[in-house]
Amino acid sequence: MDSQKVSRDEGNWAKPVASLAPSHVPQGALDTVGGKKVLSPIQGFGKMWQKTYRVSLAGTGVSPQQTIAVWKEEFPTFWPKGSQFHAPLTGIAPGEVALLQASLGGGLKLSTGILVIYADEESFTFMTPQGHMFAGWITFSAFEADGETVAQAQVLMRAQDPLTELGLTLGGHRKEDVFWEATLRALARRLGSDVEPETNVVCVERRRQWSRAGNVRHSSAFRSSLHSATSPFRRKTL
Amino acid sequence: MAQDTVSFAVRRLTDTASAIEIHGDVTAASEDALMDAYSRATDEGARAVLLDFTGLEYMNSGGIGLLVTLLVRANRQKQQLLACGLSDHYRQILELTRLDEAIAIYADADEALAAVSK
Numbered sequence: 001m002d003s004q005k006v007s008r009d010e011g012n013w014a015k016p017v018a019s020l021a022p023s024h025v026p027q028g029a030l031d032t033v034g035g036k037k038v039l040s041p042i043q044g045f046g047k048m049w050q051k052t053y054r055v056s057l058a059g060t061g062v063s064p065q066q067t068i069a070v071w072k073e074e075f076p077t078f079w080p081k082g083s084q085f086h087a088p089l090t091g092i093a094p095g096e097v098a099l100l101q102a103s104l105g106g107g108l109k110l111s112t113g114i115l116v117i118y119a120d121e122e123s124f125t126f127m128t129p130q131g132h133m134f135a136g137w138i139t140f141s142a143f144e145a146d147g148e149t150v151a152q153a154q155v156l157m158r159a160q161d162p163l164t165e166l167g168l169t170l171g172g173h174r175k176e177d178v179f180w181e182a183t184l185r186a187l188a189r190r191l192g193s194d195v196e197p198e199t200n201v202v203c204v205e206r207r208r209q210w211s212r213a214g215n216v217r218h219s220s221a222f223r224s225s226l227h228s229a230t231s232p233f234r235r236k237t238l
Numbered sequence: 239m240a241q242d243t244v245s246f247a248v249r250r251l252t253d254t255a256s257a258i259e260i261h262g263d264v265t266a267a268s269e270d271a272l273m274d275a276y277s278r279a280t281d282e283g284a285r286a287v288l289l290d291f292t293g294l295e296y297m298n299s300g301g302i303g304l305l306v307t308l309l310v311r312a313n314r315q316k317q318q319l320l321a322c323g324l325s326d327h328y329r330q331i332l333e334l335t336r337l338d339e340a341i342a343i344y345a346d347a348d349e350a351l352a353a354v355s356k
Contacts, residue, residue: 007327008296016333040336041306048310050303117334118299125299127335137335139299156303205310 012120014095020115020129022097029086029099032220033113036129044135044158045212046165048205051157051177055184055197057142057149062191064142065121067151071140071187072124078186080179094119098126102133104167105175110220114138128157130218133172135160151187153180158209161216165208177201244268246275255354256284257347261293266300269307276308285317286354288347292323302335309340318342320350 020033041048057067071078072092076085082103088096099113110133114126123141128134136157142149155176159165164172177199184197244262251257256279264272279287289305312319322344324332332338344350 005325007294007325009298010327012298013327013331014334016330038334038336042309042340043336048306050307118302120298123298123300137299137303139303141300154303156306204307205314 009120012094012118014115014117017095017115020097020113022099022113024089025099026086028084030101030111031099031113032111032131033097033099033129036131036218038115038117038127038129039132039135039160039215040127041136041156041158043212043215045161045209045215046134046159046168047203047208048158049155049173050202050204051155051180052200052202053153053177053180053184053197054200055151055188055193056145056195057151057188057191057193058195060149060192062149064144064149067142067149067187067191068122068124068140070191071142071151072119074190078183078190080182080186083179088116092116092119092124102179112220128160130160130215131220132160133164133168133220134158135215151184151191153184155180156204160212161219162213163216163219173201244271246271248275248278250282250284251288251347251351252355254284255286255288255351256280256282257288257290259290259293261295263296264294264301264304265296265298266303268301269304272304272308273311276311280315280317286320286350287312287317288320288322288344288350289341290323290347291321291325291328294323294325294328297328297331302331302337305337305341309337318354320344320354322346322350 019035019037022031025031076087079085084101086099088098096116102110104110112132117127118125125137125139127137134157139154142151159168181197244264247259249257258275258279309319320342
């Protein structure tokens with residue numbers, strides 16, 4: 001085996017990290033991911049899902065490469081109102097950490113982040129850390145189908161813990177679908193397409209991994225809920 | 239979608255183990271060919287399937303997603319998924335994505351077989 005051979009994808013992948021260390025915390029962002037490990041779907045708790053959100057960019061004349069360039073450059077602007085994505089200073093590139101706040105409803109906000117594990121001219125992939133709602137990857141890509149460019153976001157995920165699994169079952173999955181559909185719609189409008197996104201959801205594995213139930217101790221959603229629930233009882237300090 | 243530029247050759251190692259030799263580029267477009275190779279590798283009762291990455295030339299994040307899907311299939315069928323022939327670079331990718339915690343990695347087929355037969 002020639003382990004010194006340089007692969008074509010070498011510069012597209014992040015290097016392994018023991019834990020996350022955001023290089024920059026923008027104003028308004030909260031670093032809740034420093035020191036956290038990233039989790040693949042293998043380390044999650046709930047059922048495993050593959051969710052694919054697609055939108056055709058037919059008639060716009062934009063190439064897959066142009067689509068991904070715009071998506072990377074303007075990523076935060078495509079997110080629905082109420083959620084913020086704080087892009088890394090150096091942009092979406094392998095190894096970069098981005099912080100984010102996602103609205104959970106009821107006034108609750110989840111502060112978490114992602115690691116960019118892969119990026120090339122036609123796709124980029126985020127991996128989630130401990131404390132995020134799900135363990136897994138989100139791959140954003142663009143490709144040609146029937147002569148037209150299609151933009152796609154594909155999530156491969158498991159809820160990280162039993163609490164989040166319950167939340168996803170009780171409407172969280174639908175909220176997530178709406179979130180990514182809105183994101184793809186905004187991207188399509190930016191690129192001149194008025195086509196509506198399509199969603200395809202597949203349950204890859206129905207089995208829950210009870211050995212991972214302890215992930216709940218890292219849950220940002222759990223901590224946020226607990227913080228809100230106990231706030232009337234905490235002693236105020238002046 | 240990207241053109242499929244990969245081949246998967248299935249080789250029987252023992253009565254209970256087969257290898258899938260990967261040559262070329264593994265991307266999301268490789269799904270049908272990889273799943274077909276896995277079916278051929280397990281058709282005759284193999285309980286362990288060794289993915290031989292020696293001929294791997296390129297893999298993107300879609301390719302890593304395929305490995306997860308394959309792992310789920312192997313677990314469901316109570317089969318063991320192993321890997322060998324990984325360059326330092328691809329070993330690092332399995333470490334980064336934490337798939338090395340679910341897919342045992344060996345230097346070559348002999349070492350993998352020795353571990354499986356223990």
